Amino acid sequence: MQLTHxxxxxxxxxxxxxxxxxxxxxxxxxxxxxxxxxAFGVENIIFLGKDIPLTPRKINKTSRSTHLHVHHTVIEQxxxxxxxxxxxxxxxxxxxxxxxxxxxxxxxxxxxQKIALVIGSEIDGISDDLLKISNQIVHINMFGKNSSxxxxxxxxxxxxxxxx
Numbered sequence: 001m002q003l004t005h006x007x008x009x010x011x012x013x014x015x016x017x018x019x020x021x022x023x024x025x026x027x028x029x030x031x032x033x034x035x036x037x038x039a040f041g042v043e044n045i046i047f048l049g050k051d052i053p054l055t056p057r058k059i060n061k062t063s064r065s066t067h068l069h070v071h072h073t074v075i076e077q078x079x080x081x082x083x084x085x086x087x088x089x090x091x092x093x094x095x096x097x098x099x100x101x102x103x104x105x106x107x108x109x110x111x112x113q114k115i116a117l118v119i120g121s122e123i124d125g126i127s128d129d130l131l132k133i134s135n136q137i138v139h140i141n142m143f144g145k146n147s148s149x150x151x152x153x154x155x156x157x158x159x160x161x162x163x164x
Contacts, residue, residue, distance in 0.1 A: 031062030
């Protein structure tokens with residue numbers, strides 16, 4: 001028999017993970033990122049970019065109100081985000097396919113270290129400025145002809161891996 005939200009027996013936990021969203025603008029993706037972040041105990045979401053559409057109506061539909069429970073901030077300038085991440089000693093892990101990326105299964109999660117998982121825009125991926133400061137660049141092995149997947153599904157797979 002299916003359990004209700006109140007009956008589930010999952011342990012409530014928060015991980016020292018900040019999800020960094022590099023110029024993600026599609027509201028359905030934003031709402032889904034809140035929902036998946038809440039499900040995986042993400043501590044914080046940072047939205048990088050100007051005029052990020054955080055209006056509740058469309059986001060609430062996909063977030064199922066989790067946007068009310070996950071701490072989030074908007075940083076408009078990449079340079080401000082870079083400063084923040086470096087000054088706060090994050091282990092910066094970019095989820096992107098590059099010539100030097102390694103499979104997600106090979107990610108090294110340092111103990112007692114805050115993690116910044118950087119995910120890229122729906123159109124352009126992760127900016128070079130953020131890739132340059134990343135401690136690790138990882139990709140999800142795929143076996144079809146397509147070389148990319150939706151940012152929410154990719155983030156979900158990575159968060160599952162990080163919190164397992």
